Every structure is written in structure tokens, then in C-alpha cells.
Amino acid sequence: GAMSVDSITDLSDNTSKLLEALQLSHPHELGPRRSLGKKKMLSLNPITWQVPRVVDRCCRHIEMHGLHTVGIFRVGSSKRRVQQLREEFDRGLDVFLDEHQSVHDVAALLKEFLRDMPDSLIPRALYAAFLSTASMEGRAQLGTLQLLLFLLPPCHSDTLHRLLRFLGQVARHAESSRGPDGRQIPGNKMTVSNLATIFGPNILQKEKPGERDAGAMNFEDSAAIILVLQRLIEHCQTLFMVSPEMQGDVLRRLFQTDPDVIDYLLRRK
Helix, strand or coil: CCCCCCCHHHHHHCHHHHHHHHHHCCHHHHCCCCCCCCCCCCCCCCCCCCCCHHHHHHHHHHHHHCCCCCCCCCCCCCHHHHHHHHHHHHCCCCCCCCCCCCHHHHHHHHHHHHHHCCCCCECHHHHHHHHHHHHCCHHHHHHHHHHHHHCCCHHHHHHHHHHHHHHHHHHCCCCCEECCCCCEECCCCCCHHHHHHHHHHHHECCCCCCCCCCCCCCHHHHHHHHHHHHHHHHCHHHHCCCCHHHHHHHHHHHHHHCHHHHHHHHHHC
16 A cells, blocks of 8 residues: 655654655545545556645745745744644645645745655765765766766655755745836845755755754755755756656666566556
8 A cells, every 4th residue: 555645744653664655655645535445556656746745735835825925934934823734734634725824834834844754855865975966066066966866766856856946936036026017026035045045954864853963963064955955956957857868778778677667668658
């Protein structure tokens, strides 16, 4: 069977199964009508978009209602309302976020989900490797980051891609602008650097939340985390693009080792 990755509580109680839970997540499990009593075996790497519902809905809500909110992700939220939203998602309720929810509460919920994942969005096993790219420059840095992204489990990869596209959109509204009528539209003041500073420690974690010294981080690591996340936001589109040459090489190798996979891919295309 499988479990839904939008349940923070379930993931916290089942740390060792996090990657399996993320990989086995499937859109039909996240819908409001779930088929109880039916257990369906799912592929470890299904050809589908795997993003936890709580992440996608938080991003969508802020994209619709919060892109021009000054200080988004910096201004405080209501702990009580954030806890209520978190509990509703934890219980598997079909939570709809509309204009009545505070943008700051939704932003806080998104940060909490990423912070509290038992294994961070970029798995801890790859923490040192990602940080090592901070000392690189240019094409070497981007090429190494891309290869590291290819190592992420499917749901981690899809969720990170969704999050980075969202953060890029927030950053594009950082500066004030003028509408068609000439009236000034305020910017949210959240540049790529500001966003990387806030989200970096939630996405790249060396220790598990709550562990001894988990909050302690030397200056070098902190600066490297911010720089790496900046690069991921700035080059999101190209980093997640697999070149035709690499795709062809992978397909040739698969044809030699797992021809049934090639057949499956062609039938699903």
C-alpha cells in the first residue's frame, strides 16, 4: 500500500519510511474521495507529478493572493490559526485555502512543513555534496548541481521543483511597479537573496529537527546554504531540464539492462 505525504504527523512517527512514503505518494490518494479498503501497489517511481498537497496548495494560495504582500515570509503569523490548518492537513481533510485565509498564516505553514520533514527536502545524505558546490563557479557549479538534483528521490525532486518555481515567482514581484492605470503596485521586498536566507535552512538540513546541536550552524555552512539555494532559484528552469543527449544515453543503457522499462515508458508516453 502507500501513505499520503501530506500528513506531517504520520511522517514524524515513521521516520525510517519517509523516502518510501514520498516515492509511493500518488495523486489519487490526495483527493477528497479515497477508496477505503482497496490497497493498490504503486510503482516506486510512477510517471506522475508528486507534490504533497499541502505544499502545492500553499504555493497556489500565495501565488493568487500574496505576491504583492510586503514582507511575505517575514511578517509574523497567528500560531493558533497555523496550528489549526496544520491539524486539518494532518487529518487528511480536503483543505481549501481561499482569500479568507491570511497569506502570512499560509506562508508560515509552508515553512513549518519543510522544516519539520523527518528527512529534509534535499536529503541529509546529500547535504555535504550540495554545500560543496558553493565554492564552485559558472558552468561547473551548475553542472554539478544538476547531477545532484538527478539523485533526489522522485517526490523530493518534484516538490523541490515546484517550490523553486514558486520562489522565483515571488522574487519577480520584489520590486514595486506600475499598473496599466499608472497606479503604483507595491513590491513584496522578497528578493532571491532574502528568500534563500529564509528557506535555505529549511531545505538543507545537516541534523534532524530537535536533535542536539541541530540549531547550531557555523557561518561558513550558513553562507554556503544561502548561496546554493540562490543558484537553485535563479537557474531552476535549466537545472531541471534533461538534455536530449543525456536522455538518449539513459535510454540506450536501459535498453541493454531493462528493456521492459523502455516498453513501459513508451506505452505510457
